[in-house]
Amino acid sequence: MKIKVIVTLKNGVLDPQGKAIQQTLNGMGFSEVNEIRQGKYFDIEVSETDENKAKSKVDEMCKKLLANLVIEDYKIL
């Protein structure tokens, strides 16, 4: 089954990439954009069929590899 994960920077952590995108959009005429924060998205195909077991495995993967918990949060969808 497929599990989706979103990894985002914690609030307060500087996001220069998001800032650059925001400034570009402002420059292109999208003046209504106040802030953009960029994150990562993972589509994980696991051979586990039980949803709870699959999610708990993915949770472990996030903690060990996919997210840097010092500066990032993750959400399993």
Add this chain to the structure above:
Amino acid sequence: MKIKVIVTLKNGVLDPQGKAIQQTLNGMGFSEVNEIRQGKYFDIEVSETDENKAKSKVDEMCKKLLANLVIEDYKIL
């Protein structure tokens, strides 16, 4: 209001970064991972308060800057 966007590679487009993550996870003992595709996630804060108007603005931003429609799909959450 905040609009969330996910940009993913189209099916069939090679994702070497996702492949590298998958191989790393397999090597770490997560043998149940069959495939990982990585994408981008954007948290966009716009000053527009009408949800439909905000989403249509963000749709325009995706087409013009955030996604490369030749190889990527986007989804506004």
